[in-house]
Amino acid sequence: MVSFIxxxxxxVKAIHHVHVWVITSHMYAMTAHVIVEDITVSxxxxxxxxxxxLVANEFNISHTNIQFEAG
Numbered sequence: 001m002v003s004f005i006x007x008x009x010x011x012v013k014a015i016h017h018v019h020v021w022v023i024t025s026h027m028y029a030m031t032a033h034v035i036v037e038d039i040t041v042s043x044x045x046x047x048x049x050x051x052x053x054l055v056a057n058e059f060n061i062s063h064t065n066i067q068f069e070a071g
Contacts, residue, residue: 001059008054011036011047013071020061029063030055035071044068 002015014035023029036047048066055061 038070
């Protein structure tokens with residue numbers, strides 16, 4: 001999953017502390033720390049939307065908590 005996100009979202013430099021779990025049947029959640037360039041909040045929102053779309057479509061993850069880090 002980490003390499004998939006990095007390939008599909010060029011702004012993502014690295015991902016760590018990834019945790020995925022089942023909330024209930026067919027409902028999955030994910031937390032992750034995502035390293036990007038030092039960017040504005042509005043730019044990070046676009047990246048967050050792309051990540052959420054990717055994990056929902058490819059892995060059926062409907063709930064995420066993404067923490068951005070500059071790196």
